[in-house]
Amino acid sequence: MNVNTKLDLQEVSQIMKLLGDKTRLTMMKMLQSQDFCVCEFVELFNMSQPAISQHLRKLKDIGLVKESRKRQWVFYSFNRDHDCAFLVEDLLKHLPDQKERLAQLEAQGLRISCD
Amino acid sequence: MNVNTKLDLQEVSQIMKLLGDKTRLTMMKMLQSQDFCVCEFVELFNMSQPAISQHLRKLKDIGLVKESRKRQWVFYSFNRDHDCAFLVEDLLKHLPDQKERLAQLEAQGLRISCD
DNA sequence: TTAGTATATAATGATGCACTTATATAAGTA
């Protein structure tokens, strides 16, 4: 056994359920490397803005992401303080990075930067 | 980045969806340390036999478990040949072992051994 | 203030999922 602190099975299964959706799993993979605002996700996923907001809401409700408003945008970030953050990060490491998606955003001039 | 071979995101999300159910997640945790037959699971989870069979069917369909008939029983085992086996195993390591469940089975004299 | 942009919430509909009960199949035993 190489892990000492054990997580709650119920909580882990809830997180797995959230990551069982392709859109949310992709979002988390992207958020692992940088923050994104809602409108960027709306451009990247072929889906309505409310659908995106609802996915982010679920991730936020369970604590996997944090939100912060910057000017007119709401940015979401990976919450590394979550109990299960390391578990989720390990899992995401096995997934292909989503560089093409980011490149696509930039190509369309839709990347939002807020400095 | 500490992982070289990347898994298919679609496939991983399907597996996460399956593990998003508490019963199946517990089953996988238990199967990580030893094989179980259907009737043992039926005793341990407060659930009908068809419900248990259906959960095991889903795990089998996606390839996470294998089945083998031994005399009148069907035993299920963790399939370590699956693409995502190492990912799933890593994940399960974070969960509390289910020793009490096994102890409960043995206390009731319901543990099946097939040698 | 008014208009425009970004996001969230509400209501709704279609589909999926996890159980149930009833029944079928398969193996073991008398």
Next chain:
DNA sequence: TACTTATATAAGTGCATCATTATATACTAA
């Protein structure tokens, strides 16, 4: 053979989930 035990499959039901459209809220800029 008939009976029992173990498991799988089928059909049905209630509830959850994921999308949609419509609308509300929040912020920015003119």
